[in-house]
Amino acid sequence: MKAAYMFGAGDVRIQDVADPTIQNPTDAIVRTVRACICGSDLHPYHSMDNDEHGVPMGHELIGIVEETGSQVTTVSKGDFVIAPFSFSDNTCSFCRDGFHTACKHGGFYGSPETGGLQAELSRIPLADGSLVKVPGLSENDTDLFPSLLTLSDVYLTGYHAAHMGHVQAGKTVTVIGDGAVGLSAVLAAKQLGAEQIILMGRHTSRTDLGREFGATDVVAERGEEGVAKVLELTGGEGSHVVLEAVGHMPAYEQSYGVVRTGGVISRVGVPQYEEAPVGFGSLFGKNITLTGGPAPVRVYIEQNIPLVLEGTINPGKVFDRTVTLDDAPAGYAAMDAREALKVLLIV
Amino acid sequence: MKAAYMFGAGDVRIQDVADPTIQNPTDAIVRTVRACICGSDLHPYHSMDNDEHGVPMGHELIGIVEETGSQVTTVSKGDFVIAPFSFSDNTCSFCRDGFHTACKHGGFYGSPETGGLQAELSRIPLADGSLVKVPGLSENDTDLFPSLLTLSDVYLTGYHAAHMGHVQAGKTVTVIGDGAVGLSAVLAAKQLGAEQIILMGRHTSRTDLGREFGATDVVAERGEEGVAKVLELTGGEGSHVVLEAVGHMPAYEQSYGVVRTGGVISRVGVPQYEEAPVGFGSLFGKNITLTGGPAPVRVYIEQNIPLVLEGTINPGKVFDRTVTLDDAPAGYAAMDAREALKVLLIV
Structure with a gap:
């Protein structure tokens, strides 16, 4: 089968490799219908050291179940499924808490053992927990594929930000970042009832989609100027919730600059820093809550499938x-x- | 009147100073019945530079209203009242959000303008917002005074930690610090229904009171050893909620060491640091929420008065x-x- 591998910075190649096979009775093999490229795939694309074996890429797909291990009961051959970007048993105590990305038996794609999902076929471990069936869908419903595929990662990562930030009716929400996750966070904030949604971003084609998704205001300025603009838009009081979809320190600093006393900063941009201000002058003095992390998208998929359909x-x-x-x-x-902004792969 | 002033590290003196007077029509003058010394008063006691004028001390009192300004309507002469450690109008948008410590018109005691509350008489600004009447109480109910006084700061600071940490029935809570705030946090966690309350502290006389307040386990070890002990007590999974009542970096590090995936660290110990780990390896990777700040005790007083009475x-x-x-x-x-542990002042 064909699969995408990265061999170093800027070096992605499509390789012919052996088809994956069932290795554990809880595995399933899925034939990919659509996959895609994630913003996070660009991190190694910028910085990866050369690797003669290559690293299998991709962690988002929708597809058709080809084969199931003997212990798999919830999906069977021919089912149309969504695979979340991490696999999980959906039964351990952390999964029951709704944090599938920390599943005690789960893990992530892209290792030699699991392969990547930018491939014609994929082995999905813990298939009962990891795969979510989309009932009644066929390979002809191509119009629905892009949105269903976003439930594998990007939309529900934005949704996770909004969920952890307790976005609700009447709240002002500021979204930092006009990438695909930031725009997804705008749409999720709208879905959860936010009254005012301020999108901080400066790529007009992207912020236009942000407006379509529900942004009421767009702030192109950054840093202190951007903070001043958001404060102006919120009567000088700041934003109840900030959804940070970038992961760099300036975005973090902007977050505590625009957040309202008692408000929430919810991060889904993977932090490219370990230490950050959290003391009296940044978070503590204003009773700011900092939350977020890798999105356990599995927990949000079922409720969002009908909204897409x-x-x-x-x-x-x-x-x-x-x-x-x-x-x-x-x-x-x-x-x-x-x-x-984001590239869909027809497989 | 007599009032406590600090003139430098380790140098507190009782001074004879002019009685406070009504300066704004929203002021009240309160005659102190009980005041107390706060853990936070010890910070300047350790490090204050000499000041020949001295700084008025104290921010906790219960007392009797002596006089009110012309615009004060909710309290009148003779009322028994609790004064929260910060004054606030109780009407601005931040107060309505429940964050009175950020009141747009409020402030803190201990400046030359406001004076301190370790004094025979005090001027309380914004008396309608700041003072809470205790109905039916007289100066003879001395047994109730200590607990009522804790509603001015210490108990409700512990309560704020538990409230912001979303402590609820069935949760495991770890309290870091066996000072008066930490012990108050234990009692608050018990009140909010926590199932298991682990108190990290090593002063037996204090942790004994912690057990009386509801701690189910006491961990005397610190650092890695202490973390290992808490993990052992929580089936290796960590604590849903951590209430951090110290404010030093080792307590912060202990907090993210013992908190469960998806859990909450709620801080009320004023951070003696500005930067701290918040990236993938500390908070983000496990979807940890960091919250807390100066306690807006005003918002919690009314509901707790009956419990004390x-x-x-x-x-x-x-x-x-x-x-x-x-x-x-x-x-x-x-x-x-x-x-x-904490000193009560009879005034």
Whole structure:
């Protein structure tokens, strides 16, 4: 089968590799229908050391179950499924708490053992916990594929930010970052009833989609100027909730600059720093709550499938380019050059 | 009147100063019945530079209203009142959110303008918002005074930690610190229904009171050893909620060491640091929430008065020494030497 591998910074290739096989009775093999490239795939694309074996790429897919191990009971051959970006048993105490990314028996794709999901076929461990069936869907419902695929990661990562930030009716929400996760966070905030949604971003084509998703205001300025603008838009009081979808220190600093006393900063941009201000002058003095982390998207998938199927939400609009798996290397290059927001892969 | 002033590290004196007077029509003058010394008063006691004018001390009192300004409507001469440690209008948007310590028109005691509350008489600004009447109480109900006084700061600071940490039935709570705030946090966690309450502290006389307040386990070890002990007590999974009542970096590090995936660290110990770990390896990777700040005790007072009057809670047990205002300097010395946990002042 074909699969995308990265061999070093800027070097993605489609390889012919052996088909995956059932290794544990809880595995399933899934034939990919759509996969995609994640903003997080760009981190190694910038900095990876050369590796002659290559690293299997991708962690988002929708597809059709090809084969199941003997202990798999919730999905069977022919089912249309969504695979969350991490696998999990959905039964351990952390999964029961709703934090599947910390599943005691789960893990992440992209290792030699699990492979990546930018591939024609994938082995999904703990299939009963990891795969979510989309009932009644066929391979002809192509219009629905992009939005269903976002339930594998990007939309529900934005949703996780909004959920952890306790976004609710009447709240003012500021979203930092106009990437695909930031725009997803806008849509999620709208879904959860936010009254005012301020999107901080400076790429007009992206912030336009943000407005379509529900942003009431766009602030292109950054740093102190951006903070001043958000304060102005919130009567000088700041934003009840800040959804931080970038992960760099300036975005963190902007977050505590715009958040209201007693408010929440919810991060889903993976922090590219370990230490940050949390003392009296930043978080403590104003009773600010800092929350967020890797999104346990598994817990949010079921409730969002009907919204996609009914057309209530259309988070798949974050895909602004579609290529075949063979052209995935060009897709990486386009996202890296910011010519594409997020690239869909037809497999 | 007599009032406590600090003139430098270790130098507290009782001074004869002019009686406070009504300066704004929203002021009230209160005659102190009981005041006390706070753990936070020990910070300047350790480090204050000499000041020939001295700084007025204290921010906790219960007392009797002596006089009110022309615009004061909710309290009048003769009322028995509790004064929260900060004054606030109780009407601005931040007060309505429940964050009175950030009141737009409020502030803190201990400046030359406001004076301190370790004094025979005090001027309370914004009396309608700041003072809470205790109906039916007289100066003879001395047994109730210690617990009522804790509603001015210490008990409700512990309560704020538990409230912000979303302590509820069935949760495991770890309290870091066996000072008066930590013990108050134990009592608050018990009140909010925590199932298991682990108190980290190593002063037996204090942790004994912690057990009386509801601690189910006491961990005397610190650092890695202490973390290992708490993990052992929680089936290896960690504590749903950590209430951090110390404010030093080792307590912060202990907090993220013992907190469960998806759990909450709630801080009320004023951080003696500005930067701290918050990245993937500390908070983000495990979806940890960090919350807390200066306690807006005003918002919690009314609901707790009946519990004190009925004897449901007795947070005043944190006072293990009582002296007169004249002997306040000895009270400071006793707390500083850890001979006393918290000192009550009869005024």
